[in-house]
Amino acid sequence: MALRQFLPVREALRGRRLSWVDLVVGAGIIATLYGVVRLGRSMTVNLTAGHAVTHISTSLADVPYYAARSLLRMFLALALSLIFTLVYGTAAARLRRAEKILVPILDILQSIPILVFLPIALTFFIKLFPNNVLGLELASIFVIFTSQAWNMTFSFYHSLIAQPAELDEAARMYRLTKWQRFWKLDVPSSMIGLVWNMMMSMGGGWFFLTASEAVTVFVKGKGISESLPGIGSYMAAAVQKGSYGDVAIAIVVMIVLVVGTNFLVFRPLVAWADKFRLETSESGDKPKSVILNLLRRSSIPKLLGRATRPIGRLLDRVTRPFGLAEYPLRANVRKRQLGDVIFYTLIAGLSAVIAVVGLFYINKHLGFGRFPSLIAFAFATFGRVVVLLVASTLIWVPIGVKIGMSPRLSRYAQPVVQVLASFPAILLFPFATLLFINAHIPLDVGAILLMMLGAQWYILFNVIAGASSIPNDLREMMVSMRLTRQQRWRQVILPAIFPAYVTGGITAAGGAWNASIVAELVSWHDRTLHAYGLGNYIAVASDQGRFAELIAGGVVMSAFVVIVNRLFWRRLYRMAERRFTL
Amino acid sequence: MTITPELVPASASFAPATIIEVSHVTKTFVSPDGSPLPVLDDISLDLREGEIVALLGRSGSGKSTLLRCIAGLIAPTSGEVSYRGSPLNGANPGVAMVFQSFALLPWLTVRQNVEIGLEALGVEPAERRQRAERAIDTIGLDGFESAYPKELSGGMRQRVGFARALVVEPDALLMDEPFSALDVLTAQNLRAELLRLWREKDFPTKAMLIVTHNIEEAVILADRIFVLGANPGRIRTEISCTFPQPRHRHDESFQALVDQIYTLMTGPDNRAPAHIWAAKSSADATATDTPLPEASVGGMSGLLEILLARGGDEDLPKLAHELTFEVDDLLPLVDAAQLLGLAEARDADLHITDEGRTYVAANILESKPIFAALARERAPLIRAICNALETTEDGTLGEGFFLDLLRRGFSEDEARAQLHVAIDWGRYGELFDFDVNTGQFSLERHDQPEPSDTGG
Structure with missing residues (x-):
């Protein structure tokens, strides 16, 4: 009898016979683990300085391996983002002083074009792991991380801030420890937002994965092209060779990866997360997933639960000394104020020092005289963003409304659009470049199209969501009142989709700014095209390892994004919330 | 302003031990422009072993704020709350709370929800399960252990709320309008069960404190009732209910007490600096x-029409009961009618005035100018x-x-x-x-x- 207590797994096995479901799920888990271990080992291969790390072949046999490496990179970055989110979000929401600093920092990080991080991360990680491919690997993961983490963190932070007051009170009343509160209340109540944002982040991450696998590394001022095995560098190699076929293979593989992770990972996650819905009534149409049902029918979750329960109990006990999720009612006001003064003085001093050092650095290496031309570059890119937003709106709003208002159409179109939104448009650039070269289209115009390739889907996606949420009685009213076509659009449809459209617009604009760095400088085989704009400026600086220019370009772009958001998008957003919320 | 003379004598030789003591508690929030907004004003009360105490008040009387001070969830601006003699500096260690909105965790099953307090205390899993099972049985939830809260009706959810609170065997049970989100019958049923548990000999909880805006609920449950006044919240009077349990709605003494409290709650609030009831000097x-009562014009007109249909005179408790209105539904309408001089409340009765009769008799086009003139004047x-x-x-x-x-x-x-x-x-x-x-x-x-x- 005593023995059985120590062998909970055996007891579980005895209770129920293994079914084919268990075999399938078990085999899947073992295969995944084996794959991760094998791939993980090759991430620390030695690197002989001066030589390209890996020769990227364009042979079809290597494609599965490359795809697996890319996928592993993506999930490592996602795991990193999740850990960052939980720690940073909790600190921002629970520590009064930290909140004042962490939230603005996150706001700034969010507006920095992600590809600016790439050369900086490369330099840092290669210094950290000289002569090892791990440096490159970490730099790539870090860049993907920067594209995934911020929106997840914001979502988590906002969920914590908006936690229902009575749940907070119940947690305090029933004297949960900090650890218990985190896992029983904080994480579950944020779960839905977190899972959706992870899915969005994964979609965005593919773009930067492709951009961060084949890079130029600067060792002692000399640029060397290095590649990590992966689908992005496969693509880069194909472009350099000028082989259409290989580019097409890369595209197909990418579609398989995007659709596959969606089906195998995110659909089940979304369906599972539905149990964390805070409204206490059942929701109408629950998200479903075949994979989740399969997992639930197997005894794997139960076995896993039993095996991990002792660990949970141990952690519960170990974390008990950290105390209750409580704070003293009476605080020493004098002491707190003194602490505030010291804290804020330190922070102000530190930011001042960083700002001065930064300014000196830029002045020394670049000179402030260059800023007017940078701003002119920024306006050129800004013009492209505006044009592409207008064009996407004109094209996709009518189509999105049509799809969204027909339940049958949207059932089929929704998953397709989701894939399109996650698909890294950067993979289509080579074909577009070829087209521009042959048709003699200057990249100054063509870049608009390239930036639009990725950004437009956010508008379509949100418009479909907005249109499908128009209540049925409003639609019936349109018909029964015999509204004219013009009336329908002006008085019902446009106001109803407006909030969703604004959300889509903000995301699309952000994506377009980011994409400008890869869209305003493109190449095919031995030809390279440039467009006049800030994206090109940053891309060149990045290629040539000119950090001062890179930082200056990044700062100007962030400033532009922030200013436009404040002056334009936020106002629209507030108006949408106040007037047009259904 | 004491209604029943026989207040519980504090100097009795055999006084039950005090569990919670609230002394001179005030709570002041700060308005956006920095001026202080008093919510609670100098409140003193105590909760002793063996009694049920009700805090009865209308919205704006700060009763929920007071309960949260007692629970140690928020700090009073001045004054002190103490549990068994030691002042609170955090969540009150001797109490458990039942919430108006249940406050269950929707991702945990009934059993997991009930176990949460025990888990927090570090009770071993086997014992935890046993105790939770017992609480679930006691409260009538057996068979629902593995259900999720969203699968349950409101009444069953609140049972989970009670089981979760009682399983930790709190010294005192605090309840924040626990029945107000339930329908009338379910609420009545759950109240009766709570009283049945309370009367059992081995019930570990020694006192209960309930916040409510339902007068009948307070009279059914409580041994002592504190009637709170609004703006800022303060104790208007303390009433002791000595008649034996179970209490019946139709008993004369029950009715009389309900009427008295109605009179008190619709009548002038002496200590308020100036109030609606000083309507004579409305200029x-x-x-x-003089805040506007939160009543819609349609609701007030409807009340007047009913009043007129019943001969222009009706007992407020009866009206509330028949309309199944809570005090918070009915009294704002009464206040609005009184403010405009369309009706008058006297001794828990509502009388329609001559102006009220004219107003109700008028058609929609005529009644608007009457309303406009009265609203502008009063x-x-x-x-x-x-x-x-x-x-x-x-x-x-x-x-x-x-x-x-x-x-x-x-x-x-x-x-x-x-x-x-x-x-x-x-x-x-x-x-x-x-x-x-x-x-x-x-x-x-x-x-x-x-x-x-x-x-x-």
């Missing part, structure tokens, strides 16, 4: 000392808005102007609520209009009708 009343905020608009050149003013005015006496939310009622009344009486997009008030101009917007 002196200001928007900040509702200070309406009067203030009309006067202010008339002094401007174009007859418009931003909402900020009035909000600033109201913030001197109300919190941000209350100020907005006041303005909301004023807009509703002003629009109904066609006194002024409000544009929600621009936040502008404007005088209704009857002489030049607006160009109608028929273009599409």
Whole structure:
């Protein structure tokens, strides 16, 4: 009898016979683990300085391996983002002083074009792991991380801030420890937002994965092209060779990866997360997933639960000394104020020092005289963003409304659009470049199209969501009142989709700014095209390892994004919330 | 202002031990412009072993705030709450709380929800399960252990709330309007079960404190009732209910006590600086000392129509019971009718006035001007808005102007609520209009009708 207590797994096995479901799920888990271990080992291969790390072949046999490496990179970055989110979000929401600093920092990080991080991360990680491919690997993961983490963190932070007051009170009343509160209340109540944002982040991450696998590394001022095995560098190699076929293979593989992770990972996650819905009534149409049902029918979750329960109990006990999720009612006001003064003085001093050092650095290496031309570059890119937003709106709003208002159409179109939104448009650039070269289209115009390739889907996606949420009685009213076509659009449809459209617009604009760095400088085989704009400026600086220019370009772009958001998008957003919320 | 003379004698030789003591608690929030907004004013009470105490008050009486001070969830601005003699500096260690909205974790099953307090205490899993099982059985939830809260009805959810609270065997049980989110029958049923548990010999909880706005509920349950007054919340009176359990609604003494409390709660509040009931001097009343009752014009008119149909005179408890209205539903309507002089409350009865009869008899077109004239004359905020608009050149003013005015006496939310009622009344009486997009008030101009917007 005593023995059985120590062998909970055996007891579980005895209770129920293994079914084919268990075999399938078990085999899947073992295969995944084996794959991760094998791939993980090759991430620390030695690197002989001066030589390209890996020769990227364009042979079809290597494609599965490359795809697996890319996928592993993506999930490592996602795991990193999740850990960052939980720690940073909790600190921002629970520590009064930290909140004042962490939230603005996150706001700034969010507006920095992600590809600016790439050369900086490369330099840092290669210094950290000289002569090892791990440096490159970490730099790539870090860049993907920067594209995934911020929106997840914001979502988590906002969920914590908006936690229902009575749940907070119940947690305090029933004297949960900090650890218990985190896992029983904080994480579950944020779960839905977190899972959706992870899915969005994964979609965005593919773009930067492709951009961060084949890079130029600067060792002692000399640029060397290095590649990590992966689908992005496969693509880069194909472009350099000028082989259409290989580019097409890369595209197909990418579609398989995007659709596959969606089906195998995110659909089940979304369906599972539905149990964390805070409204206490059942929701109408629950998200479903075949994979989740399969997992639930197997005894794997139960076995896993039993095996991990002792660990949970141990952690519960170990974390008990950290105390209750409580704070003293009476605080020493004098002491707190003194602490505030010291804290804020330190922070102000530190930011001042960083700002001065930064300014000196830029002045020394670049000179402030260059800023007017940078701003002119920024306006050129800004013009492209505006044009592409207008064009996407004109094209996709009518189509999105049509799809969204027909339940049958949207059932089929929704998953397709989701894939399109996650698909890294950067993979289509080579074909577009070829087209521009042959048709003699200057990249100054063509870049608009390239930036639009990725950004437009956010508008379509949100418009479909907005249109499908128009209540049925409003639609019936349109018909029964015999509204004219013009009336329908002006008085019902446009106001109803407006909030969703604004959300889509903000995301699309952000994506377009980011994409400008890869869209305003493109190449095919031995030809390279440039467009006049800030994206090109940053891309060149990045290629040539000119950090001062890179930082200056990044700062100007962030400033532009922030200013436009404040002056334009936020106002629209507030108006949408106040007037047009259904 | 004591109603029943036999207050529980504090100097009795055999006084039950005090569990919770609240002494001179005040709570003041700070309004956005920095001025203090008192919510609780010098409250002292105690909770002793073996008794059920009710805190009875209308919305705005700060009763939930007071309960949270007692639970140690928020700190009083001054004064002290102590549990068994030691002052609180955090969540009260000797109590468990039942919430109005249940506050269950939707991702945990019934059993996991019930176990949560034990888990927090570090009780071993086997014992935890056993105790939870016992609590679940006691409260009548057996069979539902593995259900999720969203699968349960409101009544069953609140049973989970009770099981979760009782399983930790608290010294005192605090309840924040635990039955107000339930329908009448379910609430009655659950109340009876709670009393049955309470009477059992080995019930580990020694005292219960319930916050409610339901007068009958307080009289059914409590041994002592503290009636709270509003703006700021303070104890108006303490009533002891000595008649034996189980209590029946139709007993004469029960009815008499309910009537007394109704009279108290609809009657003048002596200590309030100036109040609606000083209607005679309504010209002196200001928007900040005479809040508009949060009642819709339609609701008030409906009440008057019912009143007239019953001969213009009705017992308020009876009216509330028949309409299945809670005090918080009914009293704002009564207040509105009283403020406008359309009805009068006397000894828990509501009488329609002559003006009220004219108002109800009028058709919709005639009744609007009557309402407008009365509102302008007797509702200070309406009067203030009309006067202010008339002094401007174009007859418009931003909402900020009035909000600033109201913030001197109300919190941000209350100020907005006041303005909301004023807009509703002003629009109904066609006194002024409000544009929600621009936040502008404007005088209704009857002489030049607006160009109608028929273009599409």
